[in-house]
Amino acid sequence: MIISAERIGQLERRHADLAAQMGNPDLAADKFVQLSKDYAELSPVVEAAGALRALREEAADLRGIPAGDEMYEMAQEELSAIEDKLPAAERALALKLLPRDRADAKPAMLEIRAGTGGDEAALFAGDLYRMYERYAVSQGWRVEAISMSAGEMGGFKEIIANVNGEGVFAKLKFESGVHRVQRVPATEQQGRIHTSAATVAVLPEAEEVDVQIEDKDLRIDIFRSSGPGGQSVNTTDSAVRIVHIPTGLMVQQQDEKSQHKNKAKAMKVLRSRLYDLERSKVDQARSADRKAMVGSGDRSERIRTYNFPQGRVTDHRINLTLHRLPEILEGPALDEMISALISEDEAARLAELG
Numbered sequence: 001m002i003i004s005a006e007r008i009g010q011l012e013r014r015h016a017d018l019a020a021q022m023g024n025p026d027l028a029a030d031k032f033v034q035l036s037k038d039y040a041e042l043s044p045v046v047e048a049a050g051a052l053r054a055l056r057e058e059a060a061d062l063r064g065i066p067a068g069d070e071m072y073e074m075a076q077e078e079l080s081a082i083e084d085k086l087p088a089a090e091r092a093l094a095l096k097l098l099p100r101d102r103a104d105a106k107p108a109m110l111e112i113r114a115g116t117g118g119d120e121a122a123l124f125a126g127d128l129y130r131m132y133e134r135y136a137v138s139q140g141w142r143v144e145a146i147s148m149s150a151g152e153m154g155g156f157k158e159i160i161a162n163v164n165g166e167g168v169f170a171k172l173k174f175e176s177g178v179h180r181v182q183r184v185p186a187t188e189q190q191g192r193i194h195t196s197a198a199t200v201a202v203l204p205e206a207e208e209v210d211v212q213i214e215d216k217d218l219r220i221d222i223f224r225s226s227g228p229g230g231q232s233v234n235t236t237d238s239a240v241r242i243v244h245i246p247t248g249l250m251v252q253q254q255d256e257k258s259q260h261k262n263k264a265k266a267m268k269v270l271r272s273r274l275y276d277l278e279r280s281k282v283d284q285a286r287s288a289d290r291k292a293m294v295g296s297g298d299r300s301e302r303i304r305t306y307n308f309p310q311g312r313v314t315d316h317r318i319n320l321t322l323h324r325l326p327e328i329l330e331g332p333a334l335d336e337m338i339s340a341l342i343s344e345d346e347a348a349r350l351a352e353l354g
Contacts, residue, residue, distance in 0.1 A: 002090065003049075003052070003090060003094060003097070005053070005056070008049040008052065008053055011042065011045055011049050012046055012050070014042065015039070015042050015043065015045075018035055018038055018039040018042065019039065021035055022035050022036060022039065041100070044096055045096040045097060048089070048093040049093055051092070051093075052086075052090060052092075052093050055082055055085055055086055055089050058078075058082055059079060059086070062075045062079040062082070063079065091350075094350055095346055095350070098346065098349050098350070099349075101170070101173075103173075103204035103275075103279065104167065104169055104173075105169070105170070106168065106169045106204040106205055107162060107163060107164040107165070107168050107169070107204075108168045108169045108172050108173075108202050108203060108204060108205055109146075109160065109161075109162060109163075109202070109203040109204075109205055109269060109272040109273075110129075110132060110143075110160070110161045110162075110163050110172065110201075110202055111159075111160045111200070111201040111202075112125045112128050112132075112156065112158070112159050112160075112198055112199070112201075113125065113157070113158045113198060113199045113201075114151065114155070114157050114196075114198050115178065115196070115197035115198050115199050116195075116196060116197050117181075117195070117196025117197060118196075119152060119153040119155075120181075120185045120194055120196040121155075121197060121198055122150075122151025122153070122154070122155035122156055122157050123151065123153065123154055123155035123185075123186075124155065124179075124181045124196050124198050124306075125155050125156045125158075125159065125198040126151070126154060126155030126159075127181075127329060128179060128198055128200065129156060129159050129161070130329075130331075131328070131329050131330075131334060132161075132163075132172075132175075132334075134331025135331040135332065135334045135335070136165070136331075137331065138332040138335070139168075139171070140165055140166070141163055141164060141165030141168055142163070142165060143161050143162070143164075144161060144162045145159060145160070146161055146162055146253070146255070146268070147159070147160045147252075147253055147254070147255050147265070148160070148255070160269060162205065162268070169202070169204045169205075171338055171342070172202045173204075174338065174341040174342070174345070175200050175202050175303075175338075176201050176303075177200060177302065177303030178197050178198075178301060178302040178303060179197065179198050179199075179200055179303065179304050179305075179306065180195060180197045180304065180305045180306070181195070181306045182194070182195050182305065182306070182307045182308060182309070183306075183308035183309065184308070184309075193309060197302075203272045203273060203276040204272065204275060204276065205268070205271075205272050206271040206274070206275030206276075207271075210271070210275050211271050211274045211275050211278070213244070213267075213270070213271065213274070217244060217245050217246050218243065218244060219242070219243040219245060220240065220241070220243075220263070221240070221241040221243075222237050222238075222240060222241075222259060223237060223241065224237050225238055225254040238254065238257055238258060238259045239252070239253070239254035239259075239262060240252070240253050240254070240259060240262040240263045240266050241253075241266075242266045242270055244270060244274065247274065247277065249270060249273050249274065249277070251266045251267075251269045251273070253265045253266040253269070302316060303315060303316060306325060306328075306329075307325070308325065310323075311323055311324075311325045311326070313325050313328050315337060315340070317341070317344075318340060318341060318344045320337065322336060324336075
């Protein structure tokens with residue numbers, strides 16, 4: 001993608017104009033906040049544009065040295081080195097110019113549910129949750145379990161967690177989909193390989209300003225908790241079920257002994273699901289070809305297989321196989337898979353821009 005000098009000039013002028021406006025002593029506080037945000041978003045773009053412009057100007061100067069000049073041969077060597085750098089600099093700027101997903105900087109709701117495979121699926125859901133927990137630690141993020149339903153032999157039938165940190169959704173958003181495992185379960189006497197699955201959903205955590213929820217659109221039921229949760233869990237009406245009537249979305253929370261805490265957690269999950277639902281509608285309207293892209297977000301799509309006998313993990317969307325299954329399940333090595341998915345998505349979006 002070749003970016004013109006005129007386009008670079010426009011970006012730099014816009015950046016300078018924002019700086020000038022921010023320097024106005026009579027500027028209203030709310031206007032200053034908005035200008036600061038726009039300035040901060042444009043700064044990395046201008047930095048990449050400046051680096052590309054500097055390379056182009058240096059190349060032009062070197063091309064201007066005539067063949068008979070004593071510096072000609074050295075200039076040709078330097079020119080060759082600069083021309084090798086130009087494509088990477090142009091790509092770096094093009095990536096900065098791609099439309100930004102404003103949800104990328106948000107925390108995320110991570111939802112993992114056991115699928116086909118019974119007890120083994122619940123165990124696999126637990127393995128996935130621990131993988132994401134360890135990956136989060138390697139990224140400097142914080143993970144807080146919001147609700148969970150344990151499997152009878154371990155793992156989880158369902159677990160919902162909040163992941164906080166820098167760039168959480170940007171890195172985890174491609175994890176949504178069906179994850180499949182092929183291995184010999186601990187309960188298998190004949191040594192046969194079983195196939196089980198778990199579904200992962202990664203939703204950007206929505207703030208109140210992102211989603212407006214009317215009280216009249218909610219039905220809130222209070223009932224007695226059941227299952228693990230402490231001595232008083234079955235003696236108080238603390239569990240909360242919230243139904244969003246217009247969409248039919250339902251969230252249930254009973255892990256806390258406090259009704260108010262359960263309601264707050266349930267509202268946090270509901271808000272994120274509604275935000276994700278709205279984002280999905282916009283995405284589908286924007287691109288009929290979205291399903292063919294890495295970031296389709298279709299949670300019924302089988303995206304990855306974890307094959308224990310062969311020690312490999314395969315992501316079916318980009319046909320990438322890594323023979324590093326133990327390291328990936330340990331967390332940090334998952335970054336290699338995630339980075340490949342991000343690169344593929346960027347390449348697809350660059351191709352769309354022509």
